[in-house]
Amino acid sequence: MTEDHLTPEGEPQEAAAPSPGGDPAPDTAADQQPDQQPDQQPDQQPDAAADGQVDGPDTAADDAAATEGAPAEGEAAEPTPEEDELTVTKMALEERTLDLQRLQAEFLNYKRRVERDRELIKENATYAALTPIIDVLDTIDRAREHEPLEGGFKATAEQLERVVSGLGLAKFGEVGDPFDPELHEALSHIGTDPEVEVTTCKVIAKAGYKIGDRVVRAAQVLVVDPAEG
Numbered sequence: 001m002t003e004d005h006l007t008p009e010g011e012p013q014e015a016a017a018p019s020p021g022g023d024p025a026p027d028t029a030a031d032q033q034p035d036q037q038p039d040q041q042p043d044q045q046p047d048a049a050a051d052g053q054v055d056g057p058d059t060a061a062d063d064a065a066a067t068e069g070a071p072a073e074g075e076a077a078e079p080t081p082e083e084d085e086l087t088v089t090k091m092a093l094e095e096r097t098l099d100l101q102r103l104q105a106e107f108l109n110y111k112r113r114v115e116r117d118r119e120l121i122k123e124n125a126t127y128a129a130l131t132p133i134i135d136v137l138d139t140i141d142r143a144r145e146h147e148p149l150e151g152g153f154k155a156t157a158e159q160l161e162r163v164v165s166g167l168g169l170a171k172f173g174e175v176g177d178p179f180d181p182e183l184h185e186a187l188s189h190i191g192t193d194p195e196v197e198v199t200t201c202k203v204i205a206k207a208g209y210k211i212g213d214r215v216v217r218a219a220q221v222l223v224v225d226p227a228e229g
Contacts, residue, residue, distance in 0.1 A: 123168075126211055130169045134209055134217055136160065137171075141207060173208040173219030177201045183208060185218040194227040 079087070140157045143149060149157055172183065179186065179199040187205055201221040208219030 123211060123214065126167055126169075127214070127216060130164055130167060130209075130211070131216060133160070133164055133169075137164070137209075138206055168211045169216065170210055171207050172210065173201065173204050173206075173221065175201060175204055179221070179223050183215065183218060184223075185220045186223050187220050188222050190222050190224055192227045193224040196224060196226050199223050199225050 137160070140149075140160070143153075143157075148154075177184075177200070179201055184201060190202055193200065193202070200223060201219070202224045203222035205220040205222065206217075209216045
């Protein structure tokens with residue numbers, strides 16, 4: 001029985017004419033090609049997988065993960081816990097330093113204020129104690145105008161003047177001083193004087209006294225004005 005050959009489309013293929021010698025003619029290349037291609041294609045696919053292409057997706061995933069984990073170019077790395085703790089410690093140190101500087105400034109201001117108040121209290125106490133003594137000093141001055149002091153009265157007067165001077169009480173007001181309304185109290189104008197260029201103290205009725213820059217009592221004076229023309 002003759003075996004029918006099928007074409008690739010599944011139709012029966014006509015048998016080739018027998019050769020003169022009685023042997024069947026060999027299949028042509030076109031007849032042999034369909035039988036060879038199905039057998040060769042399955043063998044070529046495993047070879048492509050064996051060349052190392054199966055691991056391609058896994059390698060790409062690993063590269064992507066490594067790229068995501070690495071810091072981008074120009075981007076700072078995340079600080080470590082030790083660096084965070086050091087930063088917090090530095091900030092706390094700066095705050096404490098500012099607090100100490102502020103407290104030191106407040107203490108210095110307080111110290112200066114206390115010293116100023118202490119000096120003011122001392123000055124007020126001296127002022128209150130010496131004000132009544134000024135009248136005694138006026139009496140001593142009037143006594144000197146009449147006659148020189150002698151004996152015990154002279155010694156007592158000089159001792160009293162040394163004591164009040166040591167307490168800071170200073171006497172001022174001399175004939176010929178330019179009149180200063182902050183230091184002198186003009187009791188009267190007694191005319192003009194061609195020898196003076198400004199209003200001048202001509203007579204000292206009572207001397208003035210001050211403690212430091214503070215006037216305890218202004219000098220009571222009689223003044224003359226410069227002559228016109």
